[in-house]
Amino acid sequence: MLERRTFLQAIGAAAALAGLVPGRELAAWEAAAPGLIERLVCAKDPPLPSEELFRRRPESYWAELRRQFVFRPGFLYLNNGTVGSCPLPVLRAFIESILHEEQMENEDTEQYPLWGYGLWDQYRRPMAEFIGARMEELALVRNATEGLNYVANGLDLRAGDEVLTTDEEHPSGLNPWLLKQKRYGIGVKQVTLPKPPQSKEQILNLLEEGCTERTRVVMVSHVTTTTGLVMPVREICAWARERGLLTLVDGAHAVGMLGVNVKEVGCDFYVSSPHKWLLAPKGCGLLYVRDEVCDLLWTTIATGEWDNRDIRAGRLQQFGSTNASILAGLVAAIRFWQALGPERIERRIRQLHAYLKERVARLPGAELHSAAGEEFTGGILAVNFPGLERMKLQQRLYEKHRIRIRGTSPTRLRLSTHIYHSFAELDRFVDALDDYLQTPAV
Numbered sequence: 001m002l003e004r005r006t007f008l009q010a011i012g013a014a015a016a017l018a019g020l021v022p023g024r025e026l027a028a029w030e031a032a033a034p035g036l037i038e039r040l041v042c043a044k045d046p047p048l049p050s051e052e053l054f055r056r057r058p059e060s061y062w063a064e065l066r067r068q069f070v071f072r073p074g075f076l077y078l079n080n081g082t083v084g085s086c087p088l089p090v091l092r093a094f095i096e097s098i099l100h101e102e103q104m105e106n107e108d109t110e111q112y113p114l115w116g117y118g119l120w121d122q123y124r125r126p127m128a129e130f131i132g133a134r135m136e137e138l139a140l141v142r143n144a145t146e147g148l149n150y151v152a153n154g155l156d157l158r159a160g161d162e163v164l165t166t167d168e169e170h171p172s173g174l175n176p177w178l179l180k181q182k183r184y185g186i187g188v189k190q191v192t193l194p195k196p197p198q199s200k201e202q203i204l205n206l207l208e209e210g211c212t213e214r215t216r217v218v219m220v221s222h223v224t225t226t227t228g229l230v231m232p233v234r235e236i237c238a239w240a241r242e243r244g245l246l247t248l249v250d251g252a253h254a255v256g257m258l259g260v261n262v263k264e265v266g267c268d269f270y271v272s273s274p275h276k277w278l279l280a281p282k283g284c285g286l287l288y289v290r291d292e293v294c295d296l297l298w299t300t301i302a303t304g305e306w307d308n309r310d311i312r313a314g315r316l317q318q319f320g321s322t323n324a325s326i327l328a329g330l331v332a333a334i335r336f337w338q339a340l341g342p343e344r345i346e347r348r349i350r351q352l353h354a355y356l357k358e359r360v361a362r363l364p365g366a367e368l369h370s371a372a373g374e375e376f377t378g379g380i381l382a383v384n385f386p387g388l389e390r391m392k393l394q395q396r397l398y399e400k401h402r403i404r405i406r407g408t409s410p411t412r413l414r415l416s417t418h419i420y421h422s423f424a425e426l427d428r429f430v431d432a433l434d435d436y437l438q439t440p441a442v
């Protein structure tokens, strides 16, 4: 742990370097949120709220947890679906690692503040354990997009072979296959998911109908980007395995939102972006490759060890110089989760989601695109308002109410709930939305 003075001296430069606090904004930030910088730089983090407080007054527990975050008072962030906001212990681990690494004095003289050529087991091991994988089956990449491209690009498919997927995939999930289609003539078949689906069987039947004797790969999201649907990935992977198909699960949103165990999911490949729901620093991703299929996958980026089969999935994280400090933050995010309890976090996310859904559904014109049952939902709520100018609303909410949201179509909102929200804040959002819906031109 750095001395407070050293930390204070270094924070301006380091935080500016990390893009956290542009130096000239420090004073303005302090004025708007007194004590925030103190919390960020003081040698001790505020303690986590106690178990006793959780048992006695759970809402006070969550309110106190809010001290772990750097949001300014009065600002409400509801777009965790794009990226989350790191808690203080994560920021601290990240910044301290930058300060340490930039001194360039590693005792191991082959060590530099980059990773990209190493195996970095100290970062891979906790991440692998967190998702129930073996360390050798994990490659730490820079985001879900990169992991998805590694899989699509790295599998040998012939012209006419087919990939079966859905109409709710993110461009980072779908487009790597469309590239392969254009380049090599494979087929990409997207089944249209009901909005919302009524049962798991309904989804499995649609996939069954879309499957042909040319199908080789099934690719689905764990939590879809468009409607927040939690897909029955276990059932889908078991079904695909019976037919001898490879399975790729895009879990960009799932790690941190839901308890994810890749062995229980039973997929061949799983990717995620821990900078979303796990609240890790921006620019870290994971790619799980089940060991039994590891040798099927070519790497996409070739440098040292590109073809070293002995290091298993480790050969897929050989991509040149980058920033190891992000991974120090990733491990701190995992420790933060373990300290709070992943089940408790998931329950809170779902509890806030259910509350928001209930309130939003009563607004005039609201069409819920998120599914009804808990088995289909997590922390993303999709609601459509026919005729809404979503971009206008988005801008208005920020300018007038300092509320930040996003959507996934010109009329559909995608709202995320996470541990840094309170019921009162969700009420504030719904009231502001209601107000806008009644007088959109004002």
Ligand SMILES: Cc1ncc(COP(=O)(O)O)c(C=O)c1O
Residues within 6 Å of the ligand: 081, 082, 143, 144, 145, 146, 169, 170, 172, 173, 221, 223, 224, 225, 250, 252, 253, 273
């Ligand atoms: C389902 C899904 N997959 C992949 C991605 C891409 O994530 P990233 O930009 O972190 O690579 C996103 C981003 O929102 C997503 O929603």
